[in-house]
Amino acid sequence: MRIVITCIVMSLVVAGSFLLFETSHQSNSSEVVRNHHLPAVSIPVVAELRVSNGKRSEGPSLITARRDSLLKLTVVSDTEDELHVHGYDRHVHLPAGVAATTELVLDKAGRFEVELHKAHTTLTVIEVQPR
């Protein structure tokens, strides 16, 4: 009898920990702007970023999109640098003070860092969801 009661208590503990995991998961993901209702593939994803002193001063730290959508990325940097989109191997030259725009079809799903080569910093991250 004692064992049966212990079993029940333990399964309640397991279920409880599940719920705990679950709620903490949700509460935290909502704190960062993370859009789970991503727009349809047909709408291009537009992101504009501004760089000063090799760091992002304006624009999103995370860009989310569905696979196969078109990304229009515009970056203005106060110093000359080179932009590198990991995974897609896209390199974009950034002249000082001039907006550089690149279009990228996001046909690979995953998490890709966008790096400033000269400043050695991660400018932003692109998360491409498969569906």
Next chain:
Amino acid sequence: MVVHNSILRRSCFLFLTVLSPAAAAHSFGVVYTLPVPIELYLYGAGAALALSFLVIALFARAQPALHSAEIDLSAHFSSLGRPSRWTVFVGRGLALGALLLCIVSGFIGTAQSYANINMTLFWIVFGLGFVWWVAVLGDVYATINPWRTIVDLLCTIKNRIFGSSSALMREPQRMGYWPALLLYIVFIWFELFGLSRPPVLSQWLLGYTLLNIAGACLTGRRYWFRYGEFFAVMMALYGRLSMIRLQGTLALRTPMLAAGDNRDAAPVGLMLFILFMLSSTAFDGLHETVWWRSIYWSDLLPLWSEVSGRQGVQLFPLLMKWQQQWNVFWLALSPLLYFGVYLLFIALSRSFATSDKPLLYIAGRFAYSLLPIALVYHVSHYFTLIYTQGVKITALASDPFGWGWNLFGTATWYRGSRVPDIEFVWHAQVGLIVIGHVISVYLAHRQALILFQDHRRAVLSQIPMLVLMVGFTTAGLWILSLPLQPAS
């Protein structure tokens, strides 16, 4: 006050997303993986739970045959009984050559991580590929350990000149596995926070070589390369899961099963080592997530301002400085935390089975059954690195120092980024963790039957163990599903 606090938290969370230092991905290699979607995580946890009860039901109904079938290969093929001296010689030579190449190339080759062979050869080929090889095909490392080869060579030279002498320390066995555990923690720290570049890696490898020589001098070769050198300890543990037994006579056996049929109890140091195999991988997955960062940068802020007497923006530089120590603190503490939880559940097992054997002895007997979970944690976290970076060893072999060589004509192979299919990765990760979990549950059951003899008591003892393993598995899946830190 509450309102004030929440505003403070909000503003600091903004700081967190705007200013906190760049997420320095673990040591080396690019991971393109997205967090596992919540549905898959729940599905995996549910499957682990359901399958565990299936294992329990199977054991409750009938007692399975315990002796794992082993096929003694040496009996069938006399030439296979022991590896020939030449095979051993070549194996040891290759391992030593690879180690020396790793050390030398970091010093003379390019400092760019992806263009120097030592980073890929050490972190990916040895640190991942070779470890999994050992887990499947047997502990080759015990034979070809390059550090042992160096020490053996030095001993031969020394004996020629000075005559042989014994180790300096008497009874090094008293230290047990603690030196290995300590080195393992330092190694993981270096992997996660050491910002390793080719020259730094070379320095560390050189330092580790000297440390091994000193360790072997002090404690004797026999002790050091079984208890002290942590790669040897780790490989021996993973080797227990392998389908080929290399120690003693060569034998073929069911993969994984042998790890649960042990008749020996792991000492406390080794138990902590096994638990650190779990907790270090878990920590690596965790420390880059939004959840982990937000604990430090927002949840604990009131505490930090109280401790330091500073507020808001003034607090920030201090927190930046402390962040590293905070992470190292939890990394070093993690095996102890896991150990506490583990002992708690073993104590429950013990009382369920009404056993009078000592608690630590029972804990030591069951420790090896956690190895499959440790292995699948490791594989599911890192296997994409073989696809993205491991294959590049072919190109690096042709141009090891980044000098533009093309020794074997392979220097242009696998150019560019390789992005694995994310849906395949997710399913593989969840599938692996669930499979490893079921194997661990099964192994613990077998061990219970060996340890407690009585069938009914054995099955009862496994109820708490099952809860513990479901806990470990759920934690593993949960970490894989957490959102990662955005850019700095």
